[in-house]
Amino acid sequence: MRYDKQHKTAIRQRILDMATLRFRSEGIAAVGIANLMADLGLTHGGFYWHFKDKEDLVAQACQQAMQSVDQQWQQQMQLATPGSKRLSVAQHYLSIQHRDFPxxxxxxxTLAGELSRHTPATRQAFTASLQQQLATLASAAEQDGDSDAPP
Known part of the structure; x- marks a missing residue:
């Protein structure tokens, strides 16, 4: 039975979502492809229709997770009163909810220590996402009127 493109996209997203959650909560090394796929009710072999290998999944899961955090920060900035955008982001980041649910x-x-032992491509994907988060923080500083904010 052939599946349409939307089905493949939805399955791929389910794999990414579960991997993102499990990598952050258990660590990258502790998550195997077979048990990840089994948790989703999928076969181990089906993984390779969506990702080249585990390293590809790690890079994409990290990017997705960091983009999600960046989006949360941007939402905090939009909701913040003028002059308190950085404070709003910091309060969200340092909240008990954020701390207690890795x-x-x-x-x-949660993953920087492990990522140092991964491929250059994975580290580069992580670094690019981290640089985006730093740009968001710099934007918050600029919007707050901080003249010392980096360009």
Whole structure:
């Protein structure tokens, strides 16, 4: 039976979502492809229709997770009153909710130590996403009127 493109896209997203959650909560090394796919009710072999290998999944899961955090920061900035955008982001980042649930929290805090042992491509994907987050923080500083904010 052939599946349409939307089905393949939806399955790929389910794999990414589960991997993102499990990598942050358990660590990259602790998550195997076979048990990840089994948790989703999918076969191990089906993984390779969506990703080249585990390293490809790690890079994409990290990017997705960091983009999600960046989007949360941008939402905090939009809701913040003028002059308190950085404070709003910091309060969100340092909240008990963020601290106590690493599976939805900061990727850098939970995975940076492990990522140092991954391929240059994976580290580069992580670094690019981290640079985007830094740009968001710089934007918050600029919007707050901080003249010392980096360009």
């Amino acid at each position: 599976d939805t929290g900061c990727v850098a805090a």
